[in-house]
Amino acid sequence: MATSLAEENYLKIIYRLSENTELGVSTNAVAELAQTKAASVTDMLQKLAEKGWVIYQKYQGVRLTPSGQKIALSIIRKHRLWEVFLVEKLGYNWDEVHEIAEQLEHIESESLIQKLDEFLDFPDRDPHGDPIPTRDGKMADQIYQPLSELKEKMDCVLMGVAKDSAVFLQLLTKLDLNLGAKITILEINSFDRSLQIQVNSASPIFVSHEVAKNILVKA
Amino acid sequence: MATSLAEENYLKIIYRLSENTELGVSTNAVAELAQTKAASVTDMLQKLAEKGWVIYQKYQGVRLTPSGQKIALSIIRKHRLWEVFLVEKLGYNWDEVHEIAEQLEHIESESLIQKLDEFLDFPDRDPHGDPIPTRDGKMADQIYQPLSELKEKMDCVLMGVAKDSAVFLQLLTKLDLNLGAKITILEINSFDRSLQIQVNSASPIFVSHEVAKNILVKA
DNA sequence: ATATTTTTTTAGTCTTACCTAAAAATTTAT
DNA sequence: ATAAATTTTTAGGTAAGACTAAAAAAATAT
Ligand SMILES: [Mn+2]
Ligand SMILES: [Mn+2]
Ligand SMILES: [Mn+2]
Ligand SMILES: [Mn+2]
Numbered sequence: 001m002a003t004s005l006a007e008e009n010y011l012k013i014i015y016r017l018s019e020n021t022e023l024g025v026s027t028n029a030v031a032e033l034a035q036t037k038a039a040s041v042t043d044m045l046q047k048l049a050e051k052g053w054v055i056y057q058k059y060q061g062v063r064l065t066p067s068g069q070k071i072a073l074s075i076i077r078k079h080r081l082w083e084v085f086l087v088e089k090l091g092y093n094w095d096e097v098h099e100i101a102e103q104l105e106h107i108e109s110e111s112l113i114q115k116l117d118e119f120l121d122f123p124d125r126d127p128h129g130d131p132i133p134t135r136d137g138k139m140a141d142q143i144y145q146p147l148s149e150l151k152e153k154m155d156c157v158l159m160g161v162a163k164d165s166a167v168f169l170q171l172l173t174k175l176d177l178n179l180g181a182k183i184t185i186l187e188i189n190s191f192d193r194s195l196q197i198q199v200n201s202a203s204p205i206f207v208s209h210e211v212a213k214n215i216l217v218k219a
Numbered sequence: 220m221a222t223s224l225a226e227e228n229y230l231k232i233i234y235r236l237s238e239n240t241e242l243g244v245s246t247n248a249v250a251e252l253a254q255t256k257a258a259s260v261t262d263m264l265q266k267l268a269e270k271g272w273v274i275y276q277k278y279q280g281v282r283l284t285p286s287g288q289k290i291a292l293s294i295i296r297k298h299r300l301w302e303v304f305l306v307e308k309l310g311y312n313w314d315e316v317h318e319i320a321e322q323l324e325h326i327e328s329e330s331l332i333q334k335l336d337e338f339l340d341f342p343d344r345d346p347h348g349d350p351i352p353t354r355d356g357k358m359a360d361q362i363y364q365p366l367s368e369l370k371e372k373m374d375c376v377l378m379g380v381a382k383d384s385a386v387f388l389q390l391l392t393k394l395d396l397n398l399g400a401k402i403t404i405l406e407i408n409s410f411d412r413s414l415q416i417q418v419n420s421a422s423p424i425f426v427s428h429e430v431a432k433n434i435l436v437k438a
Numbered sequence: 439a440t441a442t443t444t445t446t447t448t449a450g451t452c453t454t455a456c457c458t459a460a461a462a463a464t465t466t467a468t
Numbered sequence: 469a470t471a472a473a474t475t476t477t478t479a480g481g482t483a484a485g486a487c488t489a490a491a492a493a494a495a496t497a498t
């Protein structure tokens with residue numbers, strides 16, 4: 001069945017909110033991400049349920065059916081492949097690509113994504129370190145851990161980010177915290193959990209706990 | 220002012236129909252290309268006029284204002300650049316790209332088109348030989364002529380097509396009539412104006428007047 | 439246990455872009 | 469010049485996807 005742009009965006013949002021929980025996703029949570037009102041969300045959830053893409057019961061929240069999940073994963077696959085294209089081929093920085101990919105992810109053509117994937121040499125991570133779902137809808141687990149979970153004196157490599165807002169990514173770029181950066185934790189301040197770290201053996205810098213939580217690393 | 224997808228498509232259609240004539244474009248002509256009904260077109264023309272993109276007077280047809288023309292040209296620029304990308308970078312054939320470009324042309328990002336243009340090395344023709352409007356909205360004239368206008372014994376090179384329907388392009392491909400093909404007119408049959416031609420010095424083939432009309436060549 | 443607050447749903451509108459049917463204007467034919 | 473045919477516009481509706489305000493349900497506090 002054909003999906004409208006609005007439907008695709010809702011399914012993607014529900015997918016994202018389902019990643020961390022087993023329970024149904026709340027109407028308000030969807031409304032916030034969709035930048036719309038709860039009443040509009042209720043309308044749409046009823047429509048998505050009729051189409052068989054979500055399980056929805058009044059006041060019980062919503063969850064994706066297998067077919068809804070499949071659609072969401074295909075949109076995410078397209079989004080991430082286009083992000084790779086924008087960075088690798090067109091020379092964008094990682095903080096500039098999300099909005100454009102939000103548009104490109106809705107282009108409908110099986111062959112286009114197939115050829116794009118090939119052109120990009122079948123990447124398995126996007127420019128933010130997020131796994132790219134395979135053609136048959138399997139997504140690798142996020143195997144990296146937040147920098148905030150590491151202990152003092154530990155070394156690690158920056159493998160991704162847990163948030164792709166432009167301001168956050170620009171901050172990282174300014175601090176030389178790019179994909180692949182080598183990080184050493186010098187000290188963790190117990191007062192505010194901020195970290196003193198060394199990036200690529202340069203002079204030490206401070207990052208807040210909030211920043212460290214959103215940096216994904218491999219030990 | 221922001222343009223909706225529907226508005227962009229209407230402006231593009233009006234541009235296309237204006238290319239050959241000085242007069243206003245008729246409601247019915249627009250309706251046919253938009254695959255919609257005349258009543259819907261009238262609605263839209265009134266809206267476009269309010270926005271200042273067309274001059275519209277009841278029963279007098281419609282024509283683009285300079286700002287309407289500018290929008291149309293920017294959509295056409297995007298369409299044709301994407302077609303170059305699809306053929307040159309992703310390996311599509313020229314008969315497969317139009318529908319996908321119809322979607323891609325509506326992606327909104329100045330920088331994206333700028334970078335795409337650069338990535339493609341600033342092409343000035345698309346895979347069908349059509350000129351690509353410049354960033355400031357100038358489009359080169361179509362300087363090629365239909366094969367049907369040439370006389371017997373003349374040599375020419377295939378530089379473009381006047382129609383980009385998939386069936387037509389597939390026929391040309393089957394006959395080895397690709398961009399750059401060398402054509403010699405052996406004979407023109409006065410009965411139905413069909414032509415006997417030689418392509419790249421291979422054995423002679425026949426093409427109808429209808430086909431010849433839509434093949435653009437340089438003598 | 440009851441009252442209050444928060445969340446969610448329903449009811450009623452709005453805008454965009456389409457539709458059909460009917461009316462009006464224009465064009466073509468006699 | 470009139471009549472007939474065609475084109476275009478108007479009038480009135482529909483579906484998608486949003487909104488606000490009000491009602492209902494659920495969660496939280498007293
Ligand atoms: Mn993104
Ligand atoms: Mn990403
Ligand atoms: Mn095209
Ligand atoms: Mn073209």
